[in-house]
Amino acid sequence: MKKHLLSTSAIALGVAAAAPASAQEWNLDWGGFMSQHVAWVDASGTALPAGSDYDGVDTHNNSEIIFSPSITLDNGLTFGVNIQMEGNNNGGGATGIDESYMTISGDTLGRIEIGNENSAGYKSMVAAPGVTSMYINSPSISTFMPNTAAGLGFGFRGAMASAYTEVGRNNDVNRISYYTPDFNGLTLGISYASRGNVNAGNTFSVNKNAVLSDIFDIGAYYSQTFGTTSVTIGARYGTGDTPVAGFSDPEIWAIGAQVGFADFTVGGHFAQDDNGAPNGAGDQESWSFGATYDAPGAWSFEALYFHGENDNGLPAAGTNDYDAYRIGASRDLGPGVDWDIYAIQAEIDTPGVAGTDVEATIIGTAINLSF
Known part of the structure; x- marks a missing residue:
């Protein structure tokens, strides 16, 4: 069944006594992807600057080259490298x-x-x-929708905008992770990062009294097929130590599931992000629900909804809301080549607070290449 999943199950790891690597050769593998979008946008709202114009046709490019060489030794251990080079805007x-x-x-x-x-x-x-590549379950939608103009907590790796969160939004930091083998479809994982910088390189010496530190994450992933029915479940919990006086340690938890039967798949998630600030300021949560249909032939179809919230910390300040709807279709044109068409209606605002509304209608198409 054709579907794009933003989740990864772990594969097996073995630890054994090292043996000489006499005749082995490196597999110098590489690959990547490129998505090119063209969309028409109609944006409006009281939060947009006076005289601004965000309407019309725009483009979006998302691409990476991924180098993944590996070697398997006589003792059965496989050592590998994964280096991902952003294809635009020095994204990494x-x-x-x-x-x-x-x-x-x-x-x-x-x-x-x-x-x-x-x-x-x-x-x-x-x-x-979902089946198309313009995600509403991601800040990627900001490429067409000027939601940042409202300043309402819509941030990368936060629960308001995505199911895929990180403690302190510590995306791609230097960490160590371990995943168990697959036990009848179940894989467990645990991670540790010494500090919470975003896209950090080498850790160097860390003053843990000055930065978010000692970040632990655990995850569970289950995927199994029973006859014509498939079940996929993912769950996560994470926390770290904060040095900020008056703050409690941040915590994140989330759960999601998908069920497939015949050519249909339905699923959703719930995520909660507690950043530890007094009065819950900046705490976020979200949920999503959607369905896909893999039609006979080359087409697949989707319909999904995403809702996110950001707490301003005081009853009088209200809660920032994000709502997005997407319908779309994707056609398989050949190995590693898809054509998407989609329509999105999205809005972000603080209900009852003037000057916080931004909404957008987005109608677009994309060619996705993976190799």
């Missing part, structure tokens, strides 16, 4: 690299990842299914 920082990590895996004990990568909790999550 000054060098354009956002993820760079080592893997050690085998058939009996699980898999180890060491380096700049998302947590086991993040990689275990599941949310509403």
Whole structure:
């Protein structure tokens, strides 16, 4: 069944006594993807600056080259590298690299990842299914919708805008993760990061009295097929130590599921992000629900909804809301080539508070290449 899932199940890792690597050769593998979007946008709202104009046709590019060489030794251990180079805007920082990590895996004990990568909790999550590549379950929608103009907490890796969250939004930091082998469809994972900088490189020395530190994440991922029915469930929990006086330690938890039967898949998620601030300021939560249909032939169809909230911390300040609806279709044109069409209606505002509303209608198309 054709579907785009923003979740990753772990594969097996083994730890055994090292043996000489005499005749082995490196598999110098690489791949990547590119999505090119063209969309018409109609944006309006009281939060937009006077005289501004966000309407019309715009484009969006999302692309990466992924280098993943590996070697399997005589003892069964596989050592690998994963380096992901952003294809535009130096998206991974000054060098354009956002993820760079080592893997050690085998058939009996699980898999180890060491380096700049998302947590086991993040990689275990599941949310509403979809078939097109302009996500409403992500701040990526801001490429067409000027939601940041409202300043309402719509941020990267926060629960208001996505099911795929990180503690302190510590995306791709230097960490170590371990995943168990697959036990009848179930994989468990745990991660540790010494500090919470976003897209950090080497950790160096860390003053844990000055930054978010000692970040632990756990995740569980289950996927199994029973006859013509498939079940996929993901759950995560994460926390860290904050040095900020008056704040409690941040916590994140989330759960999501998808059920497939015949050519249909339905699913959704709930996520909650407690950043530890007094009065709950900045705490976020979200939920999604959607369905896909894999029609006979080359077309697949989708319909989904996402709702997110950001707490302003005081009853008089209200709660920032984000609502987005998407319908779309994707046609398989050939190996690694898809054509998407989609329509999105989205809004972000603080109900009852003047000057906070931004809404957008987005009608677009995209070509997605994966290789």
